[in-house]
Amino acid sequence: VGExxxxxxxxxxxxxxxxVAAGRQPEAVGWSVEAAARSLVASMVxxxxxxxxxxxxxxxxxFGAVSAAIAALAERSASERFLLLGPLDDxxxxxxxxxxxxxxxxxxxxxxxxxxxxxxxxxxxxEHPQVEADALxxxxxxxxxxxxxxxxxxxxxxxxxxxxxxxxx
Numbered sequence: 001v002g003e004x005x006x007x008x009x010x011x012x013x014x015x016x017x018x019x020v021a022a023g024r025q026p027e028a029v030g031w032s033v034e035a036a037a038r039s040l041v042a043s044m045v046x047x048x049x050x051x052x053x054x055x056x057x058x059x060x061x062x063f064g065a066v067s068a069a070i071a072a073l074a075e076r077s078a079s080e081r082f083l084l085l086g087p088l089d090d091x092x093x094x095x096x097x098x099x100x101x102x103x104x105x106x107x108x109x110x111x112x113x114x115x116x117x118x119x120x121x122x123x124x125x126x127e128h129p130q131v132e133a134d135a136l137x138x139x140x141x142x143x144x145x146x147x148x149x150x151x152x153x154x155x156x157x158x159x160x161x162x163x164x165x166x167x168x169x
Contacts (some may be wrong), residue, residue: 010068048164051141054085056159057148061089063098066148067105079111079142084132084157086116086149111146116154129153133160 012033019029046054057069066088068150070108073081083106103113114132147158 002138009072012109020155036154046162048137048161050137050139050164052128052137052139052143052145052167054135054152054161056145056162057145057146058086058150058154063088063090063102066102068149069146070102070106070109070111073111073146076144078144080139080144081111082136082145083111083113084116084136084145084147084154085113086147087153088149099165105157116147116149116151116157129160132157133164136161137144137164 015033015036016026016029019024019033034158042160044056046056048054055069055073057065060066060069064088066085070083085102085106088098098117103115107115138145139145145161147154147161
């Protein structure tokens with residue numbers, strides 16, 4: 001699925017394994033899953049007019065999905081890497097320290113972490129979404145921004161960022 005699709009490596013592998021376990025030929029399963037994964041990547045990866053690439057994983061709302069997306073971003077060569085983390089669907093994320101654990105994982109990989117609606121996690125929530133979108137766009141070509149989690153704040157920022165897109169890659 002290419003470098004930008006690395007965040008999908010676990011679900012793609014699971015889909016191939018399930019198809020083979022169901023008795024389908026590995027080549028046929030691989031081709032079908034690859035086509036679906038490339039379509040997902042095309043809808044998930046957007047280049048802003050100013051140059052940064054946005055990985056829209058606002059569908060990744062569980063701890064495991066966000067952790068896998070962070071791991072994929074950590075392996076990506078980029079001039080700067082950002083994680084904008086929204087609320088998770090894993091229950092009381094603040095009391096269970098899930099946001100803080102994800103922030104530590106990202107920070108250890110050199111990823112700048114911003115919180116979208118994760119109050120009480122020890123890092124500042126996003127500024128106004130338009131101000132945040134402007135700041136991220138200023139990171140310029142070579143930067144990658146990962147949107148993960150959910151919540152109104154993250155979705156507002158997603159809207160502002162993707163509104164700056166010139167083309168999908």
